[in-house]
Amino acid sequence: MSVLTNITLKVWRQDGPDGQGRFESHQVPEISEEASLLEMLDIVNERLVEEGREAIVFDHDCREGICGTCSLMIDGQAHGPTKGAATCQVHMRVFSSGDEIVLEPWRADGFPLVKDLMVDRSAFDRIVEAGGFITSPTGGAPDANLIPIPKPVSDASMDAAACIGCGACVAACPNGAASLFTSAKLAHLNLLPQGQSEREKRTEAMVEMMDDHFGSCTNHGECESACPKEISIDNIALMNSDYLTSKFKNRKKLAR
Amino acid sequence: MSTNAPITLDSKIPEGPLADKWQNFIANEKLVNPANKRKFKVIIVGTGLAGASAAATLGELGYQVEAFTFHDSPRRAHSIAAQGGINAAKNYQGDGDSIHRLFYDTIKGGDFRSREANVHRLAEVSVDIIDQMVAQGVPFAREYGGLLDNRSFGGAQVSRTFYARGQTGQQLLLGAYQQMARQIGLGNVKLWNRMEMVDVVNIDGRCAGIVCRDLMTGEFSSHAAHAVVLATGGYGNAFFLSTNAMACNVTAAWRAHRRGAAFANPCYTQIHPTCIPQADDFQSKLTLMSESLRNDGRIWVPTNPDESRSAADIPDDDRDYYLERIYPSFGNLAPRDVSSRAAKRMVDNGQGVGPLKNGVYLDFADAIDRLGEQTIRERYGNLFDMYERITGENPYNEPMRIYPASHYTMGGIWVDYELMTTVPGLYAAGEANFSDHGANRLGASALMQGLSDGYFVLPYTISNYLAQWLNKPIPDETHDEFLKIESENRDRFKQYMSIGGTRGPDYFHRELGRIIWDYCGMDRNEAGLDKALSEIPALHAEFKKDLKVTGGDTSINQTLEKAGRVDDFFELGLLMCKDALVREESCGGHFRSEHQTDDGEALRNDDDFAHVTAWEWSGDAEAPIEHREPLNYEEVEFQTRSYK
Structure with missing residues (x-):
C-alpha cells in the first residue's frame, strides 16, 4: 500500500x-x-x-x-x-x-x-416542487404492467433520472445556470408515458422557477463534463423544445 | 429515575384468519372525514422512503403535515443508497410466487422471530407499491417487450425483485420525494430542512410534539402536533464502520425511548455479506456492493491459507466455493446472515484474500464467459465502476474482494400492528421500527417495508387514533412541558460545548464502534458481552469528561451535532449488548457461539425465546426493564431454517 x-x-x-x-x-x-x-x-x-x-x-x-x-x-x-x-x-x-x-x-x-465549504442548494427543491412530479394519488394506480414502456424509452428516462442533485452543473457553469439539473428532472418524467398529461404544465413551471433562481444557459457544456453521473446536455435541447411547445400551445389558448 | 408511564405491550392484532386481518382492520377502523382532516396536525420526522411517502400521502388526504429532515434536502436521506431492488409478490415471471410465498419467505428469512400478522400485511401491500411507484414515474428495468423485469435475491427461489439498474433506492426515494414535493408546492406539507429532532414531548399520557435543534442557527424550538411519526432509520452506525451514511444516527429513536417508547430486539443487526473490505485503520465508512451481484458472481477462497498466486492463476481444484459446497440448493444466494458468517469463518481460518487477508473473492469470470462482458456491464456496470474507483482494481479482469459489514438494523422502536409505539400518538415507520424482519432481513425487503409503512399502512392506521381527538384542544408549544424539555436540551448541548477535554467526538465513536463490533458483531458470547457491558460505560464516562467540541453554538457546528449523536450511541450500544446477552439462543443476525449445531449453524430455542424483547427505559442506562411479547404463530410452523 x-x-x-x-x-x-x-x-x-x-x-x-x-x-x-x-x-x-x-x-x-x-x-x-x-x-x-x-x-x-x-x-x-x-x-x-x-x-x-x-x-x-x-x-x-x-x-x-x-x-x-x-x-x-x-x-x-x-x-x-x-x-x-x-x-x-x-x-x-x-x-x-x-x-x-x-x-x-x-x-x-x-x-x-x-x-466554509457548505452552500445552500434549496433552490433545487423549489424547482422540483414547482412541477417535478407525476400527479398520482396513493392507492389509485393501475397494474404496473398495464402500460408497456419500450426498453429504450425507459432506459433514456433512467439515464436522466440518475441525477443526484449535487449542483456540480451549476458550479461548473460560467453563467451559474441550472439547465442540466432542470432538464434532467424534466426528461426523466417527460419521456415516460405516465408523464405526458402534465408535460407542458410541468415544463413551463419548472423552467420558470429555474429562471427565478439561476442564470441563463449559453450552451458551454461545462455542466456535462462536470456531472458525476455524466448526464447528457441533449436533455437541455429536449427541455428547450418542450418549453417552446408549451408556450406556443398556451398562446393559442390565450388567442381563443 | 424515569417519570414515564409504565408500559404494556398490546400488539393489537386484528381478529380473523391471517389473510383477512388487514381487511378486517380497514373495515372496522375509525375514520376522520375529509373536511375534518384539516383539523389535525401530524409531524413526520425523517424524509426517507417511509417518511416521504407518509408525508406525501397524509398531505394528499388533507392532514396538516410538517416534515422534518436534518439534511439540506429531503432527497438526501439514506434510502437513496439502496442498490439492489424491491420485492413484490406480483408473480409477473409466473415462477410460482404468491403473497403467501413472500410472506413465508420473509418469516423464514427472519428466522421465525417476526410478527406473523405484520409480515402478511407487508406481503399483501407489496403489489400495490409497485403499481404506485410505476404510476409516479419510477423507471424500473424493463424487458424488450416493455414489461417489467425481475431478478432474484438471497433467501428466495423466485424472481420477485424489481430494480432500477443499481440505483433502486435512489429512484424510489426520488419518487416518494417528488410526491412529497408536490404536496409542499400545494401547501399541504410544510418542510423543515436542516432541523434535527432532539426530543419528544409527552403531555397527559400522549405524545404532544417534538423539540428540534436548527442546525443552521443552533436554536431550539418546540413543535406541537396531534401525532408524531418517527421515520428516522436504523442504528447501524453504532458500529462506527458501516455502510450507513455518515450522518445516520439513533438520536430520534433513542430520545423517544428515553421518553417511554419501548425499544425492541436491539441485538438484531444485519451484517451484509458483500461490502468492500476495510483498507486501513482511519477509514470512516464502508461501501456496500449490492447483493444482486451474487446472482452472477461466485464466492470463493483459496483452499490453502498460504496461497500466494493471483486469483486467475489458482486452478479450480485449489479453490473452495464454500457457499456452493455447504449450501448446494441456495449456493451463492444463501441469506445474508448465513453468508456473512461463512465468510467470517473463512477469513478467521486464514483463507482470506487481499493485502490484509480480510476478504473473500466474488468472481465474475464464469458469468463473463457465459454471458459476455457486455451483458455483465449492462447488469452491474455502475457497481463495477464504483468498485474500481475505490480499490483501484478492475473487476472485469480480477475478482472483487468482499467482506461483511454492518448494514441494517432489524431491531428498533417497538410498535403495535398500527405502527404505534408504547407512547400513544407516537408512531415509528421504516427501519426505525422493529416490526417486519424478525432476526434477519431478506434482500430487497427494506425498500418494500419503508414504502409499505408510509404509503399503505400509516395513512390507514393513524386515523384510528386521531378520530378521538376531533374538536378537542391539545396543548401548544407554550405548555410548561415543552418549555421544560426545550431548556433541558439547550443545557445538554451547552454541556457538550463546555467539557473542554482533549478528544473530538469521532475518536469516541471509533472506540465505541470497535467494542460493539468485537463483542456484539457477527459472533457473540457471554464473556465478550460482559466485557462490552463494562467497557462501554467506562468509555462513556471518559466521553463525558474528555470530550472536546470546538466552534460556536449559534451557527452550523458539525462537531457539536456529532457529539450529541455519539452520546446516544453509547446508551444504545449498552442496550444492544444487554439484549444480546439475555437472548440465549442463535437466530438470524444474532449468533451466540454457545448456541450452535455441530456443523456450526445457528441453534434457535423456540421454547424459551419465541418472543420479542422490548426494553423499557428505567432512568438508568445500565438497568433497563425487560418486557416480552410472545410470538404466537397461527399459520406457520417453526422450522429449522435450512438453505442446504
Missing part, C-alpha cells in the same frame, strides 16, 4: 454568508493512497478539534456518490479530477506526493454560501 507524503491543502474558510472569506493552509504529512479525499478532511478536522480550532465545515453523507450531498471545487474543478465521480469518490491515488490541493465551495449566485 503506498503512502502519499507532504500534501498541502488550501481550504476556503468563511464564517457565514456575509463574512470575509480567506484561504487557510493545512499540511498533511502522510496519507494512504487508499484514503478518499474526504477521509483526509476527516483526519484534518479531528486534528483541528484536538488543537482547539474549529473544524472545516463541508457537506457530505453517503460517501458512495449517490446522495448528492458532497460538493467541492477541487483544484478549480467541480468534484475534482475523477471523471464521472462525486467528491466523495475521489481517492488520494489520483494525487501525487507534494501536491497542493485547493478546496473551495460551489460558487454560484443560486447557491448562497452557508459556511
